[in-house]
Amino acid sequence: MSGIAIAFRRELKRIFSMKEVLSTIFAAALIYSLYYPQPYVNEALRDIPIALVDLDGTTASRELARRIDASPDVAVAMVLPDLPTAQRQVYERTISGIVVIPRYFERELLHGRASPILQYTDASYFLVNQRVAAGISGTARAFGVEVEEARLVALQVDPPTAAAVTSPLPFTAIPLFNPAGGYATYLLPGAFLLILQQTLLVAVCLLAVTARRTRLEPATGPVATVLGNLLAYLAVEAIVVPIYLIVTPYFYGVPRLGSLADILVAAIPFVLAVSAMGMVIGSLFRSPLSVQLVAAAIGMPFFFLSGFSWPTEAIPPALHAVSMLVPSTFAVTGLTMVAQMGASIAEINLQFLGLWALAIGYVLLAIALEWRRQRRNQPSTGQISTA
DSSP states (O other): OHHHHHHHHHHHHHHHHOHHHHIIIIIHHHHHHHHTTGGGTTOSOOSEEEEEEESSOSHHHHHHHHHHHHSSSEEEEEEOSSHHHHHHHHHTTSOSEEEEEOTTHHHHHHTTOOOOOEEEEOTTSHHHHHHHHHHHHHHHHHHHHHHHHHHHHHTTOOHHHHHHHHOSSOOOOOOSSOTTOOHHHHHHHHHHHHHHHHHHHHHHHHHHHHHHHTTOOOSSOHHHHHHHHHHHHHHHHHHHHHIIIIIHHHHTTOOOOSOHHHHHHHHHHHHHHHHHHHHHHHTTOSSHHHHHHHHHHHHHHHHHHTSTTTTGGGSOHHHHHHHTTSHHHHHHHHHHHHHHHOOOTGGGHHHHHHHHHHHHHHHHHHHHHHHHHHHHHHHHHOOOOOO
16 A cells, blocks of 8 residues: 555645646646637527518518517518519628518418428528527417417307317427536537546556656566555546536536536546546557657547547447447436436446446456556566556
């Protein structure tokens, strides 16, 4: 135990004495927590500008136009006389969609016939296209139901019967865990875990490379050295993890139903797995520059392999098997369920055990690599303790 304490104190001292490590762990946490969420602060797109082309000019067409404009998703930014004029505005990026109410719109409705409206949306931006389409089509369907119900009532149909005929299956949507349907609520928890993994991985690799380049002599055996270093990283991340998983989500209004204790317990194997993985990867590099270049290159693959930005089912089996070696693959699902959805540790049993399996595997590999390093240096450093 004394050997672990020695290694712990020495590694903690190295962390706080190396500016590049301090900036990677602490400055990155501050910068990312303040800067990264800014594009998503508004959560969901609202009042997207569209153009209205009303070729009917009747009471019904004006009422439909008013309701579309009142929709929270879109806003009628301009009323234009014809479709070609509106199309030019789309090409100039002034608006993101067009609604065309055809001639004889009201007449067809009064005769009980379908009177479809035309909807054009800019599909070059997926979120804008989805929101515009949902806003226009939802309003048009609701207006159509009201028109048909009023027509049936005018034909002496009982109002409750008319309502049942026009809307036989009333639908009420209640979003769970993401009440606003916002992109930030979905994206930020997983993104913060990936950022946490990336910064910790870079910091540990830098510490490993620096120790080897400066020929830092081990004061303890391989087991004590690895375990002491891991405890030092765990102590430092005890400050950083709450910033990413608790403080920042609360500050930006991201729902958090999980208890503080469950979040921290679930984060322990994640931090250990990433730290031990960093010690293993760090043994492969000779310079800090190599660490930074490789870390920048593998960040995007880790992002896509995590399963929350790209469906896991669409990932090739071989790549999915490789992703099981990356802690974020288990952590993004498990820790998000705990922090945002209020799941217990027992309910993320698969992810929790997966993180512990990775932690144990990488720790054993790190001990083996440390033992080999110490054995190579043994003639010049003297007898090494195995504690």
